[in-house]
Amino acid sequence: MPKIGMEPLRRRAxxxxxxxxxxxxGSLDVTMSEIAGRAGVSAALAHHYFGAKEDLLFATMRHILxxxxxxxxxxxxxxxxLARVRAIIAVNFSQKQFRPEIIAAWLAFYVEAQRTPALRRLLRVYARRLHSNLVFALEPLLPRTEAERTAEGIxxxxxGLYIRRALKDGPPDAASAVALVEDYVTLRLGGRHDA
Structure with a gap:
């Protein structure tokens, strides 16, 4: 008899x-059995919770997002x-997000989104949200068209920094990534520091 409350824990595992x-x-070339073994459950149970591997991968990307x-x-x-823009940048390069396994997952999901409509839709939702959050933060600082363009650049x-990081060895350097993006923001704002 299944233990009550175990499903959410196993799904998360x-x-x-x-x-x-x-x-x-470094790719989505993993099997359901391999994933299940790492989670300490059977492949049959993994299929029971998620169906096909693609469903688990979709749930994984939804979890990351x-x-x-x-x-x-x-x-x-x-x-x-400006404080909001900086907070958005910082979150994207936080220790929780900018770590090797999450970076590799992002890269793999970007590649897979070229073939999988559901993942493509999910990544488009993410991109639209990031863009609208940035535009909202930038509009008090720049005219609308410049805010849109700056948001696109950020x-x-x-x-790009996630992709470049995926191609390097060693631990991610979040501080350097944040500094590069903030340099771009400073250039786009023309040195303005008003929040």
Whole structure:
């Protein structure tokens, strides 16, 4: 007889195991059995909870995005203007987000989104939210068209720094990544520091 309340714990264990497996492999070329073994459950149970491997991978990306969203809402709750922009940048390069296995997962999911419509939609939702959050923060500082363009540049730098990091050895250097993006923001704001 199944233990009541175990399903959420096992689902989370499978998602965490998927992140670790993708991070170590550097691709989505992992099996459901491999992920299940890392989570300490049978492959049959993993299939019971998620169906196909693609469903588990979709749930894994949704989990990563949900955590990023929660962290972002907490970080910007009391911020406006430049402080809000900096908070958005900082969250994207936080210790929780900018770690090797999450970086590898992002890269793998970007690649897979080219073939999987559901992942493509999920990543488009993420991109639109990042863009709108940045535009909202930048509008008090720049005209609308400049805010839009600057938001696009910040998002491109964030994505690009994740890709560049995925191609390097050694631990991620979040401080350097944040500094590069903030340098771009300073240039776009023309040295303005008003929040």
């Amino acid at each position: 499978l998602i965490d195991a998927a992140i670790r497996a993708i991070g170590e492999r 949900a955590e990023l969203g929660r962290d972002l809402r907490d970080a910007v709750a009391e911020c406006a203007g 998002a491109a730098l964030i994505d």
